[in-house]
Amino acid sequence: MKGRTGAFAATVVICSCLIFVYTNLNPEGPVTRCVIPDIPVRSVTGHPRPSVTPDTVDGKVNRSQLRDVRISTVHLSTVFRTAIPQSGAFWNRKFYSVLKKLDKKGNLPKSEISGNGTLESTESLQTNIADFNKYPSIHQDFLRSMHFRSPDILINQPNKCTSNGKPDTVTLLFALKSSAQNFAQRQTIRQTWGQEKAYENGLLVRTVFVLGTSSSEEPDLGKLLSLEAQEFGDLLVWDFKDTFFNLTLKEHVFLKWSILHCPQVSFIFKGDDDVFVNTNAILKYLKSLQPAKVSKLYLGQIISQASPLRDPKIKYYVPHTFYDGPYPPYAGGGGFVFSGALLESLYSITWFIPFFPIDDVYTGMCFQALGIVPEKHQGFRTFDIMEKDRENACVHKDLLVVHRRSPQQTLRLWQRLESPLLTC
Template identity: 50%
Template structure:
């Protein structure tokens, strides 16, 4: 009971300090980039129907106190590396331990100390071991930037930002996206922008692709590349760095669609759906995974050892593709500083949203595990969907041509 009260007080103080700093920062930023639709939104009966900006800014911190408590209670106290690490963060928030509750330092030099905390650390794959040794590292140089991506006619506003995770060598996949559902423009007055999120080429002995990606960026102006090794376990890091970029260069975006470069997105239908929503209501939507647990099969790329994590997963939207409100980017970035990095990126995103008290909304138009074999070539089926995973560049080009054909009758 005492620990619970301490956590409530400590978290309340923390959020009030963060709120004050954020309001001051917002006031400065508004002078540079006026927000066209304001920062106010509501999603709870306890929130006024038309909240003022100040009331809206308090909304998330109010939920944060209770939702962090719920998150703490949902994570088992077990002798597993991640569980112990996260509960240590909670104890720092409580004031029972000294330390920095914000996780923004790199402790890669403490390799021996980290390895000693996992009894079977030597049995982990090299990529897994590297993730653990450097899971505090959250600052990496931005090698290729697009600082004006969201600026149009002197204004910093984008309705839908397509943030597509890609690998340096996936040139054909990126081009297929540009030629189809990732085309930029402003259909119906709703500006769409596209960025591809990349790390550097995987492995010290891999092909040198930097010059090719540089040239691609010069041609199309849609590449964001950071100086970290682009591996599956670093997708959480990629998401975090993208949030940093969004707050710096695209802070007034209405909606963000995060997806892989092998999904097929029915952009017109996505715009129709989002255009019907109240942009002030926070949204986290996709194909929701509920009651999921870690994979314990070593051959699976989603494998999580029991010595690393014990417990169920929160409900989360599948990482193949999901949408969230742009106004939530600042709060996701804030709360991520108090959630230890997890090697499965969509699970980590679900943890962060849970800490904010926001639950994922399921939408039948998201099919991140593909659809029935008999429907995979049917343009009428795809015309009803918002997103399906996965399609080759050739399939993407053919499907786009067919669903956008004005003579198609379904």
């Protein structure tokens, strides 16, 4: 009886907390608050999940999980070096200070990294950027922390890519950018295309959601995330504010995590938590690749000949005095795939190239700096498809990624695609 009572109590706590999440997402509904007691949470199998608790001991970050990753000497491609104009813009000046440190072969010595973990003072920024005080606050915050690269990890999944203590050869790792309040999106992915299992021919898929922490202006969902992490074992949470301009930092820390905890992964899918992915179609495509392509794959919907947007009212605004020049060809950040063989090189190059506030542009810079040319695939539709086709399962059957879909749309599409009754 005691066991049943405990299970019931745990269920009540979980349901109450989910009500809290959904009612906060719906401002018209009642707000129900919950306090999560310190109870051992068990998985759906009834057994405690090992190694999925937050990396804390007595309330302090457990640094035993935060090993350093070797930063390699990196060769900077000529294409990237010549693409950035030499001008007075702040980012350009930072970049050219890095170029001065290249050796005769175009290599960047690891002793000369641009990210030393320090914060830039407001006085320094005002001295170096004449109109800094006119920048939007989100830009000012980004500039103060653009050299910061080593936040503590609060919730880790060190055994995500292992079985029985041994590394798994993971075919595809879904790494999805999420935020604390997006439980519905995460749960939908778990139920549909993000299921962790062995697909046809034994191709192994794993899924993680990559998060920062809530700002002081948002409800503190830390305890709820802890509970979710224990139940599902797929949350990675770092100690930095989860803002749009910090997505570049989120990319950087994920690369480090992958090298440490999923080093044998063949391919990584990076994307948002509101995309619809045809997992079987992606695996089929990846399996068809020639060996020469596998090691240098950077695949998605490619944006070419793009330039910074200069309207301060736009989300993607980049001031003239911060960056001058075109953008490299890059894969839309809604969803793209790259080779696991590139993890160490990508991570290393992020220590040399100054952070940029738009994460998919920055990722494109890193790939171009490594001499990797992005590959376009018609199955990636990160800017959506025609409205009349958005509920058509047959249209989605030949697509790999579509952005964006609500949880309800994703559930409907997945159920239809998986149905043996579907005829296209």
